[in-house]
Amino acid sequence: MQLFFKWAKRHFLAILCSMAFAITLFALIAPWLFATHSSSIAFNSNTGAIGDTFGIMNPFIAIAAALITFAAFWTQYQANQEMQKNSDKMQFERQFYEMLKIHCDKVENLHAESLYTDSATGNQSQKAAKSQDFFRSLLDEFNLIYSELLKFNETDETFCKAYHIFFSGIDFADKQLRKETTAHFHSFFAPENNKYLFMEKYPKLAPIADSLFMGHIDQLVPYYRHLFLLVKTVVQFDDKLFSYADKRQFLRILRAQLSSAEQTLLLFNWLSGHGKEWEEDASKPNGNHFFSDYRMIHNIIPEQQPFTKESILQSILSRNPHYKKLNNEDTLFELIDEKRT
Helix, strand or coil: CHHHHHHHHHCHHHHHHHHHHHHHHHHHHHHHHHHHHCCCCCCCCCCHHHHHHHHHHHHHHHHHHHHHHHHHHHHHHHHHHHHHHHHHHHHHHHHHHHHHHHHHHHHHHCEEEEEEECCCCCCEEEEEEECHHHHHHHHHHHHHHHHHHHCCCCCCCHHHHHHHHHHHCHHHCCHHHHHHHHHHHHHHHCCCHHHHHHHHHCHHHHHHHHHCCCCCHHHHHHHHHHHHHHHHHHHCCCCCCCCHHHHHHHHHHHHCCCCHHHHHHHHHHHHCCCCHHHECCCCCCCCCECCCCCCCCCCCCHHHCCCCHHHHHHHHHCCCCCCCCCCCCCCCCCCCCCCCC
């Protein structure tokens, strides 16, 4: 019965037209049928055969006309609905690409620069990093902070402490952490000459040497906030207008703008608890699954961060083990084979 109703709904217009056509045919033979096979119906001599014929046909013609009129209105209604859908789709696509442009502009404006003095010649030059290079420098800074903290004490909290220093700065770390590490991190640049020795030792960090260990919250918070809003806008858009595959395609376009360093730092932002809403537990009603279902960190490079492939994979699967797939080859990560880990 359920299949019948689905079929009827799909072919509703064709059924209406068929009924109207059948009733019209019946109207043509109705005078002959009623006059010939019914003893109580006969043509009236006062009105004549023609008048009686049209009198018998009129109700059936009216019913057929009503059905055709309804079919015409239904067709127009469907056309209006389709036009509205297309309008909503176009409006969303326009909004998406406008937000994507804003995101790209934000990334382009992210920058850091430091004054570098060559210890041998005394010549000064400006070392700068912007856009994608800025994120690569940030990732190198985090790796340095993390490796230095491991020298003090390796615990389960070491990663979160390292990210907090990276994100907010050593001066905003908790009291105990400041007591243990502030002098150590400040020793990188004390006395002042060590700054240039440091920049020669870590050339990739030269552009951010002036802001090293001071935190990047002012630049990263607006960046992450807008990126999250952009992803959420796509994911929560009407499923009737854009399918899961369509949304994945939009987010694939967005992800193509993110370097591996950006995606890795996005993972760290989530693991540290600062960006916990990116991937929430599957038990939470209507929880976000932007990493698992929508692959926002699909292109991270495992060798460029302090975690193993297995730990990265399990950290996501522990939140959403039954993540959505387009097909059997649709894995969580491009460079991490889920079947082998």
